[in-house]
Structures are given as structure tokens and as C-alpha cells.
Amino acid sequence: MDKKELFEHMRAFPKVDLHRHLEGSISAETLVRIASKYGGTLPAYTVEKLRPHIQMDSESPGFSTFLQKFKVYRGFYPCREAIEDVAYTAVMDAALDNVRYLELRYSPSHFAGLNKFKECEVIEWISAAVKESASDFNIIVVPILTISRDYGLELARNTVRYVSQLPHGYFYGLDIAGDEVVNSAKPFSDLFAVAKKAGLNLTIHAGEACGPKNVLEAVIDFNADRIGHGVRSIEDQEVIALLRERRILLELCLTSNVHTGVIASVDVHPIRRIMDAGVPISINTDDPAISAITLSGEYVEAVTKLGFTESELKAINLQALEHAFHPDKEYLKRQLAHLWQ
Numbered sequence: 001m002d003k004k005e006l007f008e009h010m011r012a013f014p015k016v017d018l019h020r021h022l023e024g025s026i027s028a029e030t031l032v033r034i035a036s037k038y039g040g041t042l043p044a045y046t047v048e049k050l051r052p053h054i055q056m057d058s059e060s061p062g063f064s065t066f067l068q069k070f071k072v073y074r075g076f077y078p079c080r081e082a083i084e085d086v087a088y089t090a091v092m093d094a095a096l097d098n099v100r101y102l103e104l105r106y107s108p109s110h111f112a113g114l115n116k117f118k119e120c121e122v123i124e125w126i127s128a129a130v131k132e133s134a135s136d137f138n139i140i141v142v143p144i145l146t147i148s149r150d151y152g153l154e155l156a157r158n159t160v161r162y163v164s165q166l167p168h169g170y171f172y173g174l175d176i177a178g179d180e181v182v183n184s185a186k187p188f189s190d191l192f193a194v195a196k197k198a199g200l201n202l203t204i205h206a207g208e209a210c211g212p213k214n215v216l217e218a219v220i221d222f223n224a225d226r227i228g229h230g231v232r233s234i235e236d237q238e239v240i241a242l243l244r245e246r247r248i249l250l251e252l253c254l255t256s257n258v259h260t261g262v263i264a265s266v267d268v269h270p271i272r273r274i275m276d277a278g279v280p281i282s283i284n285t286d287d288p289a290i291s292a293i294t295l296s297g298e299y300v301e302a303v304t305k306l307g308f309t310e311s312e313l314k315a316i317n318l319q320a321l322e323h324a325f326h327p328d329k330e331y332l333k334r335q336l337a338h339l340w341q
């Protein structure tokens, strides 16, 4: 099978993505289309000229460069219709890549902040657009609330308080993202306890830009159900043992780790060593528009550069389903598990 055939094969392969940010799923094509339809400020208004502003390349990796790309998005959204459109399109793009189950995370503050919308409005708009797109394209989507450590504790507190009072069906998990190097997650731990009490599952970005100590903190202090990335857990065998014993899944993202400078290239990614150590894992995209990837493309990387077999990929998808934040696991398994059996 040549690379093009393999890509088509992997596109047809049903997939689970547990770690994808809405903010990082909005392609240059979508931004240009929305700007021409609704307005909105961009650094360039053609796809070719916009790409370098929002996309990473392997030549200049780095965590802060990666995070800088989101600045273009933050002040962009000109109106309600634009926000609904990006949410609808992000779900459609995942479905067209044959992602069958998607956990899509976003920060309401990202969409509301500079554009003077209320977070509660943003949540309503995105929730409705996600549901409509999921129904139109036959994909199951579970939204996760992201709070950013970079926006400060006060804003996060307000968001979590509001979301904890929402009726069932808006969010099934809480995540903390942002700059792990500059801003510790620690001050946010009380908020996560409140969210857990309110019935939200917890996932914490940790062990990506910083080391295994942060994964330990996410498990012990935050009581995390899953870890966003956690790739650097491999540097400490005690942390690996803890993850294995507690059955905590690492949401691994191959190309994203190259772009943030965590690993030099996909062929040296420790995913196989982590899997062989008995830690549950999933393969995810993180920010497909920023990294210019699809999940199918990531599977091609896993096959060609890391020697993953189709039966291993099936097992990884079934494991991802086991650790999904969907509120009715039995329903989810009835709907999807047969795809990988």
C-alpha cells in the first residue's frame, strides 16, 4: 500500500478522538470563508497568506510559538453566526475524516472575551451548532469545558460556577489548558473539586511542556480521570506505575508534540513504550488546524513511523471508548464498539 492508499484506508477506518480543541480546529479556509461572509479581523484574507499566521511547521517548533497561533483566533469572531459556523464546521470536518466519537473541548472565554459576548450565550450557540452538525453528519460528540490557566483564576471560577449550574447535557468534562511552563495548575485545584462534585469528569493538560511531576500533581491533587498528553510521564517509572494502577488514560497527540517541541520527531515518540508499560492510551489530534493534520494522517504516522498494526489501532479505539466521558457508556458501546471488533 503506498502512502496515498494508506491514507485513504485510514480515512475509512472508524476513529475516536478524545482530545481536540475547537479553538484549534478552525482551518484557514474556514476563517477566510467566515471573514468574507460575516466580517472579522484577520492578519490576511487569503488562505495562502493566512496559513503561516495560524499553522505550525516542523522547522520552528516550540510551546510558546504554538500558543501564539491562537492569538489570531481570539479577537476574530465577529458575530453569533460566525461562532455557530466554526462549531458546526469543526464537527463536520471530524465526521468527514470518519471520526465516529469526538470529545470536543473549548473555552467559552476564548470565544466571548475580546468580542464582548457573554459566556452563557457562547455556550448556548456552540452547544446547538455542535448538536445540529453531529446529527447531520452521524457523529457522536461530547463537549468538554476548557478553562485556561492563562486567563486567571477569577474568570475560571465564574465559568465553572456557571457551568456547574447548567442542566445536564452541556458539558461532560472539565479540562485545564494554557501555558504549563508559566502558570501552575495548582491554584485551580479547588475548582476541579467543585466540578467533580457537580458530576463533571476531569482531564488535565500535564506532562507536555513540563515533566512527570505535573502528571503526579494532576493525579494526586486534581483526582484527574484522564491526562491531556502526559507524554513526559515516561521520564518517571513511578508515575507510569501510578497511571497503570489507577487506569488513567493518557490522551496522546503525536504531531502536536513535535510542533510544541516536546519530541524531536514522530518516529521517536514514546507512545509504544507507554502502551507496552500497560498505561491506557488514545491517539488524538489536539489542534488539527494549527498542526495542519487529520486524525487519519496521524494514524498513517503511527503505522509508518511507529509500526502500529491495524489490530493495535482497533484495541486503542476500544480502550478510548472505555475511558470516554459520555454519560451512558453502555449506549456508547452498543453504538460503536462493533466497529473495532
Ligand SMILES: [Zn+2]
Binding pocket: 019, 021, 177, 205, 228, 286
Ligand atoms: Zn490540548
